[in-house]
Amino acid sequence: MPAPPVIVVHDLIKRFRVPGATTTFVALTLPSLEVCGGEAVAVVGPSGSGKTTLFHILAGLLSPSQGEVLIHGVSLGVLHGKDRDRWRARTIGYAFQSFNLLAAFSALENVCLALDLGTTVPRAARRARARALLDELGLGSRMHHRPGELSTGEQQRVAVARALANAPEVLLADEPTASVDPETREVVLSRLLREVHISKKVLLVATHDRSLLTRFDRVVHLDQPDLPAATPC
């Protein structure tokens, strides 16, 4: 019997109010999406097609205007306040397009912060995990530097390390290889895919890089929302 999908999306629509007006515009339309454990999905579409909006909704940072999102069978609509914060810290790993690192913290501390919020393991173990991740991503010698002292590519790798820190069920990566050189891109992508294939997590990567699409199990086109997506579960 196939395993139930980790992510289930029904009739998702997100509208935003037009600034200074009473009208709204539709930022995202996604009739359905199912993603199974161990599946890596590329989310593609032109700028403005709603990739980041979809990721924000999946991370529980935005509420849909219409439709429903279930993760592990739990509707995000029923999670509120502390429950949603706790759920997000433990379930979601999100590498943002603009990295969103805390400027006052070192690379190591930025990664530790996700661990502090998402796990209850001892502090030494959290630090060891953060160090190991940064080492894996080639930042062993830069982990005590603050974001302002790191290159764009290095900041992006710190963001990926932070997303991986809690070994979350759902990994969301918004253009995770956009600012890195080809070799680093391979390191970052391989690390993300390894997490999916070995630990049976779910990975959604928003990308404009068509050359990467063959590395994913499936591609979701947000500009063609009616295109049925195969579900391998």
Add this chain to the structure above:
Amino acid sequence: MLALRVAWRNLCFRPVLTVVTLALLGLAVAQATVVVLLARAFEAGLVRASRPFDLLVGAKGSPTQLLMSTVLLQEAPVGNLPLAYFEQLRHDPRVAYAVPLAMGDSAYGTPLLGVGPELLGLTDPATGQPYFALAQGRFAVHAFEAAAGAQAARHWQLGDTFQSHHGGLQEAPGEAHEAWYTIVGILAPSDTPWDRALFVPLTSYWEVHHEHDAAEQQITVALLRPRGVKEFYQLHQEINHDSVAQAVLTGQGMGRLFDMLGQGETVLRLTSWLALAMGAATVFLASYAVGAQRQRETAILRALGAGQWSVCIVGLAEALLTSLVGTVLGMATAHVTAWYIAWRVHDASAIVLRPTCVPAELGIASAVLLLAAAAGLLPAVQAYRQDVASNL
């Protein structure tokens, strides 16, 4: 804990803003605290300085001048009284103890007090301990001997000789008297301004002023200790009633002095509260100046799973940490400053000020923390209510 760590890191990340805020807040706290510390210390110091003197009797004139010139050695004496008048007071059955005092001369800026050995018999009624005691040598009882107060002994040693001058404290010294005094004793500290005086026999004082006959001899002040409270007020009333002299209750006079100082203190207190309010405003501005950075940081923390209350506390914690460190620095500065001022005051007047911790400091610290909490409230509320996604 997380909120405190983030707040602390943020403060360290903006060193210039943090240091300037701490400096301004610290100075405001220091000003408010110094005023409180010194007000209490001055009051206690003046009370301590006036303990040996119960009832001062001097020539008619300003009571404040009599008090200031006798107890604090700060003003010119009011005038003189005939020795016979003093003898009459001394033999009054209501007087338990009387010390005659001649003033008005100095030696190289050091006040010279003509006094009898009765001074050493002036004791604290509560403990029986003498207010003035010898530390070295003997008291000046023979002609042209002198004893130095504890602070005057910094400049005068046993065996030193000197000539006295008329005046010389508030005005330029007159021509030196012919006679030479020799230091034969040094007094132990009495915690009164008299520690900076030189004590000579009354007879020598008269000698240099050519007051050889008893009819010519004068004193400046009589220090009286009445036998009881009733006698105390009787003497005070009677002396003030006649036309020869005035009597000043030292405690009452000091009270008037405190009232005068209190008016200045009130002004300083108001200024201090204004400074504290400005310090709190600085904390608010420092919190508000980093609004955009804080919005982004709040959004990141929320995206990582921090709760609304956690990010709210970060905003508050920054303001409270700043105010806590500012208060500690300010109070430390205040204590150092107050002790420095106390040292300078002691050096100049021999009044001993001990600016130790006072309960009002807790009030200042609480007020600063409350003001800082108020200053941090707006950023905290903004963080609590902030939309996450739009700031990522």
